[in-house]
Amino acid sequence: MEKNRLQHLAIIMDGNGRWAKERGYIRTKGHEKGADTIREITKYCAEHKTIETVTLYAFSTENWKRPKYEVDFLMKLLDRWLKKELTTYHKFGAKFETVGNIEGFSPKLQETIASIKEQTAHHTNVTQILALNYGSREEIAKAATQLAKRDEEITEESLGAELNTPYTDIDLMVRTSGEHRLSNFLLWQLSYSEFFFTKTLWPDFTAEELETIIEDYIHRNRRFGGV
Numbered sequence: 001m002e003k004n005r006l007q008h009l010a011i012i013m014d015g016n017g018r019w020a021k022e023r024g025y026i027r028t029k030g031h032e033k034g035a036d037t038i039r040e041i042t043k044y045c046a047e048h049k050t051i052e053t054v055t056l057y058a059f060s061t062e063n064w065k066r067p068k069y070e071v072d073f074l075m076k077l078l079d080r081w082l083k084k085e086l087t088t089y090h091k092f093g094a095k096f097e098t099v100g101n102i103e104g105f106s107p108k109l110q111e112t113i114a115s116i117k118e119q120t121a122h123h124t125n126v127t128q129i130l131a132l133n134y135g136s137r138e139e140i141a142k143a144a145t146q147l148a149k150r151d152e153e154i155t156e157e158s159l160g161a162e163l164n165t166p167y168t169d170i171d172l173m174v175r176t177s178g179e180h181r182l183s184n185f186l187l188w189q190l191s192y193s194e195f196f197f198t199k200t201l202w203p204d205f206t207a208e209e210l211e212t213i214i215e216d217y218i219h220r221n222r223r224f225g226g227v
């Protein structure tokens with residue numbers, strides 16, 4: 001059997017809070033450590049022969065419901081982390097992109113995001129897409145609203161093309177921390193993807209574990225509805 005090719009990987013990075021709690025730290029410490037894990041995974045993806053895109057769920061439209069101090073911390077961390085991360089993007093040849101409603105962030109954070117995108121636009125080893133203020137149902141509803149303005153039949157292709165994420169199917173979706181949910185993440189783009197759930201909390205997740213998951217994925221029997 002031919003091995004599956006992995007081009008687009010998506011990850012729901014979950015478990016930062018529990019990681020911190022287990023160690024008697026405040027939750028935000030888990031987010032800081034989780035941000036370091038992103039660097040290790042980005043390096044792995046950039047060096048991987050077939051991975052072209054890695055999409056990471058960093059902040060959902062529902063995450064605003066968290067305590068204000070935690071939301072404020074995440075916003076500041078993102079700004080600080082992105083500025084520092086520029087070196088990583090250059091070092092590994094990674095292009096930074098986002099999906100989600102960035103306009104919901106402060107003008108300063110929006111500026112940082114735009115600037116990092118611009119400075120990494122020429123990199124080709126991997127594209128790292130951070131899902132920020134992202135909700136899949138909102139994304140689909142907005143795409144449908146755009147299409148409804150045109151006087152033509154709505155097709156899978158036209159709706160897919162109207163989504164914020166360029167229409168590329170995700171091959172493998174990994175969720176850490178033992179939860180088995182999609183949490184409004186890329187509902188359309190995950191239609192035919194393979195799922196992998198690990199109990200590891202995101203701050204403890206490593207490139208080695210990702211490699212074993214990919215090894216499992218490449219041997220799966222993907223049929224796409226066929227036989």
Ligand code: FPP
Nearest residue numbers: 013014015016017018031034035058078081
């Ligand atoms: C889930 O942990 C984590 C998130 C809110 C999203 C991922 C955030 C990071 C990896 C850190 C910051 C990211 C960037 C890009 C700087 P949780 O808080 O839901 O954990 P819990 O379920 O154990 O409470």
